[in-house]
Structure formats: structure tokens, C-alpha cells
Amino acid sequence: MVHLGATIQIAIRSLRANKIRSGLTTLGIIIGVAAVIAMVAVGSGASLQLSNQIATMGSNILIVLPGATTVGGIRAGTGTQSSLTIDDAEAIRRECSAVLDVAPFSTGSAQVVYGNQNWFTAVVGTTPSMFSIRDWNLTSGRSFTDQEVKNMAKVCLLGQTVVENIFGQEEPLGKILRIKNVPFVVIGVLEKKGQTPTGQDQDDTVFVPITVAQKMLFGTNLPGTVKMIMIKAKSAEELPLAEKQVNDLLRQRHRIGPKQDPDFTIRNLTKILETARESVRVMSFLLGTIASISLVVGGIGIMNIMLVSVTERTKEIGIRMAVGAKTWDIRLQFLMESLILSLIGGVLGIVLGIVVSKSISSLAGWPTVISPFGILLSFSFSGFVGIFFGFYPAYKASMLNPIEALRYE
Amino acid sequence: MALIEVSNITKVYRVGDLEHWVLKGISLSIERGEFVVIMGPSGSGKSTFMNILGCLDTPTSGTYRLEGMNIGGLGRDELSEIRNKKIGFVFQNFNLIPRMNALENVELPLLYNGVTKRNRRERAKRALELVGLKDRESHYPNQLSGGQQPRVAIARALVNNPAIILADEPTGNLDTASSEDIMALFSRLNAGGITIIIVTHEPDVALYGRRVIRFRDGMVIADERRSPSI
Structure with missing residues (x-):
């Protein structure tokens, strides 16, 4: 089995051999992670604002208003009676x-x-x-x-x-x-x-x-x-x-x-605000989901480029197998590449996400809340995406027939 | 105990209903320290036989014992380990990895043998020195001449101290002078005790061998031992 350090070195070296390609693939993850962080920040900001408003209203409150008067057929509205x-x-x-x-x-x-x-x-x-x-x-x-x-x-x-x-x-x-x-x-x-x-x-x-x-x-x-x-x-x-x-x-x-x-109306303020809170919750969920989809799309980008990479390097894989690389040596090499791509994308995406959240706050005036939990979550999600979408190409590489791989031109 | 012992090996490819017999029952044994040249026209099955000896391929039937161990029925990873520890390959086009310099190419088998970085470096340097490329360590394959590339490939083949070096048309792409250099190198390594098996269709190359096995249509038609003429 190859030492982990050597595996990481091999992966970084082959990523650097295709800088533009690696950069563009990472960009997919950067945008995905940034989108998740920014959208979650907007969502939690909105719900925090609403919670504060609910708190200023006092909780569990009912309001009773007098009914409407009708003078000469003209109805004057709630509270006039x-x-x-x-x-x-x-x-x-x-x-x-x-x-x-x-x-x-x-x-x-x-x-x-x-x-x-x-x-x-x-x-x-x-x-x-x-x-x-x-x-x-x-x-x-x-x-x-x-x-x-x-x-x-x-x-x-x-x-x-x-x-x-x-x-x-x-x-x-x-x-x-x-x-x-x-x-x-x-x-x-x-x-x-x-x-x-x-x-x-x-x-x-x-x-x-x-x-x-x-x-x-x-x-x-x-x-x-x-x-x-x-x-x-x-x-x-x-x-x-x-x-x-x-x-x-x-x-x-x-x-x-x-x-x-x-001749009176009872209003349930909490109920109205709870409804608003529910819609904010749904909105946050939708924003997060859409952002997660872009992260998944970024993952598909990784998988795509890794498949290309495996095909391009068929001969190299054959050589490595001929001199003794085992199934998991090959697999780990490619998994490490996609993991590095996605983790670099994750880190840069976090930075971009925070910048975007702050910009939304100052430009649109919406409150945003960046939670450490959200950052951790999207970072580990990007790592997961790297492993998940990197696995199939890595598996494919490790299952090549060494003789056919060596003959590949 | 012979180093290599094959008995009644066949290799059959099936394409639809058609059976294509590439090897039709090969039996032979090779002792430690031999210098064997396998000859035959293309399509005679010599390359397939070489792949089986090199544990890159497995026979359809028959048994292959390497140092007494039965190779048949081993899994991918077990075959990888045998290739790594017991066999050194020199391919026709040398198959060096273009993105890696000479030293890193030579280190490759050690990497998959779990050798530490410092040891890898040291042993790879020694191997390059042995093939006369001490001053070319940091050159990339495309910076090496046609005569130097096979030397790197040979250094890679012997860096892990294998029992056998298998070479497939090692002089196929070389001019006469480089060919002679390389064959002289193989002879020197053989004199040092390494078993060498070379597949070729060049009669000049065959002169270096002390045993020549001729293939035709998937069968051994001649197996001669002689003292090397060069």
C-alpha cells in the first residue's frame, strides 16, 4: 500500500498538470458551496428578523376589535363601532x-x-x-x-x-x-x-x-x-x-x-406571525435546496472531468498496474484528486459565500446570519460530493485490464 | 526447483461462437539465471505467453508455477504484488510516465512496495547509476535520447530486485548502436545473476541469448540451448 503522503503528492501533481481544467472544475464547487452558505445566511437572517418582531409583539396575544358601523349603507370598517x-x-x-x-x-x-x-x-x-x-x-x-x-x-x-x-x-x-x-x-x-x-x-x-x-x-x-x-x-x-x-x-x-x-373581531397575532414564520422557513428551505442542487451540479462536473482524466491516463494506469499498483492504490489516487478538487472548492466557496452574504446585507439591506454550523456543513458536504462523484471514475480506473490499458494509445 | 514451470498452458479467446486458440499447450521450465530469448513471427502467441509469464494475464488452462507458487487462481491484487516483487518489465516503447522525471519513474515500483521516501530515492539512484544514467536523474522522458529511455525502463525493472526481467521487443525502436548497448546491459545484468527473458523477432538480438525458444501458431517449435555467440 502506498503511503498517504505519496498519494496526495501524486494527486496534486496531476491536478497541476491541467491547471485550467482543475480550476474550472473547482469553480463549480466554489459556486455551489458559496450559494449554499449565502442562501442559508439569507434564510436564517430573515427568520431571525421575524423572530425578533414576534418577540416585540409579545407572545400568545389575541386582539379584540369592535365591529364595523354602517351609516346609510356605507360600511366604515373594523373598529368603528x-x-x-x-x-x-x-x-x-x-x-x-x-x-x-x-x-x-x-x-x-x-x-x-x-x-x-x-x-x-x-x-x-x-x-x-x-x-x-x-x-x-x-x-x-x-x-x-x-x-x-x-x-x-x-x-x-x-x-x-x-x-x-x-x-x-x-x-x-x-x-x-x-x-x-x-x-x-x-x-x-x-x-x-x-x-x-x-x-x-x-x-x-x-x-x-x-x-x-x-x-x-x-x-x-x-x-x-x-x-x-x-x-x-x-x-x-x-x-x-x-x-x-x-x-x-x-x-x-x-x-x-x-x-x-x-359586532367584534378577534385577531390572533401569533397565528399571523407564525404563518409568516412558516413561509420564511419554506423560503429558506427552497433557497438551501436550490443552492445544494448547484453543489451537486458541481459534483457532476468533478465526475465528468475525472472520467476524462481516467480515459486520458489509461496508459499511465496500465504502467502503474504493471509495476505493482493494487486496486486501492489506483482508486485512492483518483479519489484523492477529486477530494482535493472539492475541498479546495469548499474552502474558496466558504470565503466567497461569506463575502456574498456580507454584500447582500450591505447592498440589499437584508439581515444575514452566517452560522459556523452552516459553514461546517457545506464544507463537509463538498468533501462528500468529492468522494461520491469521484468514486465511479476511480472505480472505473481501478478495474481496467492492465494489458488493455498498456496497449491504449 | 525451477524458477518458472509452465505445463500445458493454453489461452483461448472467444469472439461470439468462434474460439481463437492463441496458445495451444505450452510446457517448459526456466531455471534461475538463464538468459532466454523467445522468438517467433507476429501472431505466434509469444507476446501472450510473455504476458502470462509476467502475471499480467492468466492462462485459460494449464498451470504456471513461479518459484514453486501456483499463479493460477490468484486475484488482481495478488498478481499485482507478484509483479511488484518478482518481475521487472521492459516494454517495447518503454512506457515511461511523461509527467515524471527519470528518478521518479524508477521509484514507481518501490512506491507500490511501501518503501519510504528516503529509501526510494536512494535505491532509484543506485539503479540509474547501474544503467549509466547517474547524471540524467531529473530529466523527463522527452528530454532523454532514444538510447537513454530503455535504460530508464531497465533501471525501473530492476530497482525492486526482481527474480526475472521480462523484456518485450526492447530494441524494436532503436538504432543498431543503441541496440547493442542495451543488449550488452542485459548480458551484464544476467552475468550478475538476474534471470532475463526477452521476446523479439530480431535474429541479432537472439544471438545474445543462451537459450532460444521459437514459437509458431501458439506452439513451441524449437528450444535450443547454446553458448552465447557475443
């Missing part, structure tokens, strides 16, 4: 066993003023539950209490965007902010939450007790009505049960018969 009340929210909290917490919303927009600064922003009236439902923490100060909601305390919490635009470097805690000319004391600042999947800046918001929003800022058509109720289920498994319980309860409270359309 004043059919949901704070009492509904309380009833849901009390009676639905799968519900962990409930937060009603009364929202609007207003010009907020501090000193000589002003800013147009979203004003959300809600209860302290909202912050725990959405896993939204404070960076400073405190949240308002249930007691302050009940007492209509004029206090507010600010999102980061509002802080930046109104206060700049100034400390906002304890300052008086005027919303629609009503003075509010800033008692807390919320941590940065980022954008929703639809691109809304969640930090461009001022939070006030819902009672204050209803009575002093936006008013209500009917006493106690709310624009939205946010519900957190006890767990992901209980989310469908919670949806059913809320639906049954509200139908009963609003006296809606089994055949009638309800």
Missing part, C-alpha cells in the same frame, strides 16, 4: 379560564408639548396590564398603578422616540407634558421596542391611564367604550381555547344569536 367596553375587558379577565391578562385600549393621536418643544404622536390609554402582556419594561421611573387608573391620575409613560424628540438629553422624569392642553406628569420611560412587522414605530407612543384618555383626551360615544382589548393567553397551547372562550363570552354579553354576525 362602539361595541367594546371596559366592562367587556373585565368580564374576559374574570370569566375566561385560559386568559392570563387583559388590557383595554383607548387610542388617539395628539400634539404633545413640553416647554418650547412639541411633537405629534400616538397617545394610548390603557391599564398597567398592557406592559406585562407585551413584555415591555421600563428603563427608568415606574408604571402607573390600577389605583391611578381608577382615580384618573394625570400621569404618563413615554416611548423612546417621544423622549428623543421632546426632551433630547434632558431628564424627562417628573416633568410636565401637555397633551391637548391637559398637563401630565412623566413618571416613567419605556425601553426601546423597535418596529412592528408592518413598519410602525412602537416607541413613538405616550401611555396614559385609560380612564383619563376616555374622559379628558378623546372622549367616547358611549361611556366606557374602548378601541381595542388586548388579551394574553396562559400558554401557546391554550391560545385557541382562549380565543373560543372570549368569542363565546362576548357573543353572550352582546346578545348575538348563533346565526348572527358578531
